[in-house]
Amino acid sequence: MLVRLNRKLKKIFLLLLCGVALVERTMADSPSLSVSGAIQKCGDKHCLLFVARNSSGKAIQMIPQQLPWRSSLTTLVAVGVDDPSKVLIRGDMPFDDPGPERLTLGAGEEVSDNLVLEDEIPHLAKVLAKQSVLIFWAAPLSTMDYDTDERAFGGGLIAKNESSARTKTRDRGEKE
Numbered sequence: 001m002l003v004r005l006n007r008k009l010k011k012i013f014l015l016l017l018c019g020v021a022l023v024e025r026t027m028a029d030s031p032s033l034s035v036s037g038a039i040q041k042c043g044d045k046h047c048l049l050f051v052a053r054n055s056s057g058k059a060i061q062m063i064p065q066q067l068p069w070r071s072s073l074t075t076l077v078a079v080g081v082d083d084p085s086k087v088l089i090r091g092d093m094p095f096d097d098p099g100p101e102r103l104t105l106g107a108g109e110e111v112s113d114n115l116v117l118e119d120e121i122p123h124l125a126k127v128l129a130k131q132s133v134l135i136f137w138a139a140p141l142s143t144m145d146y147d148t149d150e151r152a153f154g155g156g157l158i159a160k161n162e163s164s165a166r167t168k169t170r171d172r173g174e175k176e
Contacts, residue, residue, distance in 0.1 A: 032054060032055040032056035033052065033053070033054060033055075033056075033060060033105075033141055033143055033146075034052075034053050034055055034141075034152065035050060035051070035052050035053075035068050035139045035141060035152035036050070036051050036053075036152070036154070037049065037050050037051075037068070037137055037139070037152075037154050038156070039117070039135060039156040039157075039158060042114060042116060045116050045117065045118045045119075045125075046116075046117045046118065046124075046128075046158055047114040047115060047116055047117065048076070048114065048115045048117055048135070048137060049112060049113075049114050050067070050068040050069050050112060050113060050114070050115065050139065051110055051111075051112040052067055052068065052105070052110060052111050052112070053105075053108075053109075053110035054105035054106065054107060054108065054109050054110070055108065056107060057107050058107055059104050059105065059106045059107060060104070060105050060143045060144075060145060060146075061102055061103070061104050061105075061143060061144040061145065062102070062103045062104075062105065062142075062143045062144055063101065063102060063103070063144065064101055064103050066140065066142055066143065066144075067103070067111065067113070068137075068139030068140070068152075069113040069114065069115050070113075071139065071140055073139075073140045074090075074115075074137065074138070074139045074140065075089075075090065075136075075137060075138040075139075075151075076089070076090035076115070076117070076120055076121055076135065076136075076137050077089055077090070077135070077136045077137075078117075078121050078124055078127065078133045078134065078135050078136075079133065079134045079136070080127055080130075080131045080132075080133055081131055081132040081133065081134060081157070082130075082131040082132070083131060086127055086131075088121050088122065088123055088124055088127060088133075089121070090120050090121055102144070117135065117158075128158060128160060129160075130160070131160050132157060132158065132159045132160045133157070133158050133160075134155060134156070134157055135155060135156050135157075135158060136153070136154075136155040137153060137154055137155065138151040138152070138153040139151060139152050139153070
C-alpha cells in the first residue's frame with residue numbers, strides 16, 4: 001500500500017509541475033509579478049512563507065489584499081499521506097474591503113510574509129500528530145493594472161513528528 005501511495009503522490013506532484021509549465025507559456029502577456037512559497041518551522045508551528053516579487057523594469061501597484069498572505073482567494077489544501085481521504089481546506093476568511101490603501105512595488109522589489117498553517121487550516125495539528133501531510137497552495141497574481149485569473153502554485157510535505165518541512169515549489173514566475 002505504501003508503494004501504491006507513493007506512486008499516487010508522485011503523480012500529484014507531476015501534474016502540479018505540468019500545470020506550472022502550461023501557465024508559464026502565458027507569461028509574455030502578463031506583468032512580471034511572481035509569487036513563491038516555502039514551508040518552514042515557526043516555533044512549534046509550520047508557516048508558509050510567501051514572497052511576491054516584481055521582476056519587471058517598472059513599478060506595479062496592488063491593493064494589500066491582493067498579496068497572497070492577505071487574500072481570501074489564496075487556496076490552501078492539506079492531504080494526509082497515510083490516509084488520502086483526510087483532506088483539510090483553509091477555513092473561511094472574512095471579506096476584507098480594500099479601502100484606499102495602495103502598495104507600489106518598484107522594479108525588482110519584493111515583499112514577504114508568513115501564514116501560520118495551523119491557524120489557517122482547521123484541525124491540521126491533529127492530523128499532523130498522526131500522519132504526514134502534503135500541503136498545496138495557489139495564490140492569485142492580479143495587480144491593479146492586470147486583472148487575471150492566473151495563479152502561482154506549489155506544494156510541500158510536512159512530515160509527522162519532524163521539526164522541518166520539505167518543499168517542492170514551482171511558481172509561474174520561476175525559471176529552471
